Amino acid sequence: MSDWIIQTENLEKIYGGKVKTHALKGVSLKIPKGSFSCIIGPSGHGKSTLLQLIGGLDIPTSGRVLIDNTNISSLNDNKLSEIRGEKIGFVFQSFNLLENLTASENIQTAMMFSKTRQKPASKRALELLEMVGLSDKANSKPSELSGGQLQRVAIARSLANDPSILLMDEPTGNLDSQSEQDVLGHIFNIHKRGKTIVIVTHSNDIAKQAGLLFEIRDGKLIDSHHSRN
Numbered sequence: 770m771s772d773w774i775i776q777t778e779n780l781e782k783i784y785g786g787k788v789k790t791h792a793l794k795g796v797s798l799k800i801p802k803g804s805f806s807c808i809i810g811p812s813g814h815g816k817s818t819l820l821q822l823i824g825g826l827d828i829p830t831s832g833r834v835l836i837d838n839t840n841i842s843s844l845n846d847n848k849l850s851e852i853r854g855e856k857i858g859f860v861f862q863s864f865n866l867l868e869n870l871t872a873s874e875n876i877q878t879a880m881m882f883s884k885t886r887q888k889p890a891s892k893r894a895l896e897l898l899e900m901v902g903l904s905d906k907a908n909s910k911p912s913e914l915s916g917g918q919l920q921r922v923a924i925a926r927s928l929a930n931d932p933s934i935l936l937m938d939e940p941t942g943n944l945d946s947q948s949e950q951d952v953l954g955h956i957f958n959i960h961k962r963g964k965t966i967v968i969v970t971h972s973n974d975i976a977k978q979a980g981l982l983f984e985i986r987d988g989k990l991i992d993s994h995h996s997r998n
Contacts, residue, residue, distance in 0.1 A: 773799045773835075774800060774836065774933065775934065776799050776800070776833075777823065777833070778797050778834075778835070779795050779797055779832040779833070780796040780832035780834065781793055781794060781795060781829060781830045781832050782827070782829055782988075792815050793829070794987070796832075796985070796990045797990070798983055800965065800981065801965075802965055803963055804965055804981055805957075805960045805965075805968075805979050806968070806980065806981040806983065807968050807970055807975060807981070807982050807983070808820065808983045809969075809970065809976055810984050811986065812971075814985050815985050815989075817969055820936050824857050825844075826859075829842055836857070839852065855932065856934055857935075858929070858930070859935075859936050859937075860935065860938070861923070861937075864911070864923045864943075865923065866919060866922060868911050871907065871909060872907055872908070872910075874894075876897055877894050878926075879929035879930065880929045897929065898925050900955075901922070901924055903921055906922070915948065916944050917945075917947075917948030920941070921951075921952060924952070924955060933965060935959065935965070935966045935967070936967050937967070937968040937970075938968075940952065941972055941975070942970075949974070950974075956968075956975075980995060982994055
């Protein structure tokens, strides 16, 4: 078995009809299990596109994405949904919580299609809220929570099915400095539990903590290196 949990091979992504946008141009990278990686670079240069392809939220124009040695680029929708549900958790800048549901209920929605549920959804949701320091907010709706608390609920939701990979797109982009530090602390603690984390970020505080840095510019991978041991 390979030690690479994520691999991309010659990824190309082209959007549009007559006027085409070449979002990614031959990106190949490898991410080891249990690592903490950041994808950095200017806005609009392909970082989020790359993350969406890795997570199976979009399919490449050409090239391959392998998750645990499975080529997800060739899977049908049902198989792709299965892989996403079991192996990948997502966290977005905009939280994407359902306004009419409580924090606990938002987390439980992510468990609805899980085949591997070990315990009642409500109990699992409370455990995850406790992990991010929000057990007292289980019955609060999004309108009753701060930005930092909303993102922590979103992180808890991403862990609902105990995925091995967490993909995060600017997870602290909408937060003030104090909330950012709070959320980062929880992200780092989750990484210590053995999760593979890949973050698209403009934050130097996140990037300097990463074990691997991938720099994307004009749709190309122009640099990748270990930032620390």
